[in-house]
Amino acid sequence: MSRERILRELAILNEGGQVAELVTNGRDYVVYRDVPTDGARLGLPAMSDVIVPVPSGYPAPPIDLAGLPHGSTLLPRTKGGQNSQGIVQAGGSTWQLASYHPHANGGGPPWDQTKHGFHTYLDHIISWLERLA
C-alpha cells in the first residue's frame, strides 16, 4: 500500500468536505463517513458509512468492491449487495462487502492510476447508493 498516496487522496476529499479515513486491521481499508443515499425514498437511511478495501500493491491494481455496515438495510437494495464478497472487521465495526466492480466492466472507466484513486472512487460509491432497487 502506498500510504502516502492514499492520505493525499483522502486529503483531497476532506478539502471538499467528505470525511474519509484509512483504517488498518491486518488489511487496509478506506472508510467513507456519512455518504448520502437514496434510502429516504424507500424509508431507509439517508446516509451510510462505506468501506472499501485497499487492493494489494495499490495503486497498480484497480480499487474494487464496496461494503456497508453488517446488517445494513440498504445492502439488499444495492447493486451486488446480495452477493456477499466477505465479512470484514475494521475501524471497530463489522462490514459486509458487496459485489461492486466499477473499474472491472462494472460501469466505470478502466482503471487508470494516473487519474483514479480513493478520491474519485467516491463518485462510484455515491452512484451505487443513489441507485437502490
Place this chain on the structure above:
Amino acid sequence: MNLSKEKHVVVRIGIAEAEQLKQLLFKRYPFDEWATFGRFGWRNTPNSVILTLASIEAPGPNDLDGAAGHVVINEPYTLRMALSAEKSTLGIGVFHSHPLNCAPHPSVIDDDMDEYYSDYFLGFAPGRPYVSIIISLIREQLVVSGRVFWQGTWHSVSHFAIEHNPCKTYREEPSASRLLIDRVARLAAAFGEEAAARLANSTVAVIGAGGTGSIVIETLARAGVGRLVLVDPDYVSPSNLERLHGSCPEDAERQVAKVEVARRHIRSINPNCSVDAYFGSLPHTDILDAVVQADVAIGCTDQQHSRLSLSDLSIRYLLPSIDCGVMLEGSNGKVTGQIVQLVRFLSSDPCALCRNMVSPNRLAIELMDEDEKLRRQAAAQEALERGEDPDPYWTGPPQLNTVGYLTGVAGSLAAGYTIGWLTGRFDPPFSRIQFNLVSQFLDVQEIDDVNRPNCSCGRARGWADQGIADALISAPPHWPRPMKLAQYD
C-alpha cells in the same frame, strides 16, 4: 574533515541534468570555477545511501560573485535555498567545478564551505542529507568527487553515475586483474581494457532468473561484470529445463530455487563475480534496497508487477533498466509469430503506464493473496452459474508459451546493450523495439511511445523515497520477507 566509508554512497544524476550541470559549471572554464545548488531525493539502506538529483536550482544573475576566480555564493542565494527547503522534503546539495584539468580534490575553502552549509541547512532541513559535489573536466573526461553530511557523519561518495554511464570517481582507480583481462581478452580487444575494468567495477541487477534471465546472467558473468544482484521468486520445474541455462534435471526434482541455480552457474563460470541472490520479488523493500544500488537493472520476467517496479525505479531512483520479453503466436499448426521485445527505461522515457505495457486487472491478480484468489475464483464460478460475466471476479493469467532459443535471443541482446551502457561504448539505438523471427526482414518495429500528460512519472523524477506518494506500485503486505541466499565461503 573525517570521512566515513561505512556506507556505500551512490550519487545518480539524470542525463538532461548532467548536461545542464556541464553548461553551468564549466561556463568560466578553463581557469575559473562556478557553482549551483540542487535538490536531492534519497534512499537509506542498511549498507548504502542512494542520492538522486531531483532538480538544479541554478543561480540568478547576482547569486555568485563573478569577480572571484573561485566560488563565492552570495547570501541571498543561500537564504533562498534554505527558506524553500523548509517547504520541501528533499535534501540540499551544492555542485561546484574546479578549473580545467585540476583534480576535484576539496580545498580548505571547500572544507570551510561544507562545514558551514552542513550546519546552516540542518536548521532548515533537519534530518535530510547535505550533499557537496565537485566536478572537473580532466583530459576531456568528467571526474567527480563528493561527500555527504548525513545523520551527523560525513560520508565520502563512492560511486557516481549519469544514469547508465558510471562516471570516473576521484581517487577510485578501477582496474581489472590480469587474470580477468585474459579471460575477456577478445572483449578488451574490441572495447579496450578500460571497458573491461569498468565492467569489473559494475553491478547489474537481473530481475527474473528464468529462461531469459539465465542467459543474461551467464553473458554478464562471462563478460566480467563484478557484481550481480539476482531476484526471482520461483523454483525450477521440469518445464524450465528447456531454456534455463545452468540447470539440470536434478534441480527440478529437488525444486531448487532459480536464483540458487544461477548463483551456482556463475561460480562455475567466473568465481570473481560477487553474487547477491534474493528469493523474492520487486518491489519488496529488502529487494529494492539491493537493486537500487546497481548500475543497471534488467527485467527478464513476464510478471507485470516486476515490469512496473523497474519502470518506477528508473523514474524515482534514476536507475536505468532494460526490460525484455518474448511471445509466441500460432494458428492452424503453424508458428506465425516469434516476437522479441526490448524496452529501455531511462528516467525521461515514458513509463510502463504511458506505454500501456501493463494491465491493471492482471496486476490485481498477480498481487492479491491466496485467500482472495480462491474467493474470487469461487465468485467467478458462481457468476457463470448465474449466467453472468465472470471477468469482474477473476480472469486467469494467460499461459505464455516460450522456447529457449527465443529467450536466448532476447537475453543476449539485453546483456549486450547493458555491456554497451556500462562500458560507455554504445547505447541501444531505440527506446522500445519489437521484431519477429519468422517475418520477412524480421519485421523490426521501433515503437515511439510518448509520455502521457499528467502521468505521475513526470512528477517524481529523481525524488527517490521522497516521491513515494507517486510510486507506481507498492509491495503487497502479505508477501513474505524475501530470503537472501547465504554467501559462498
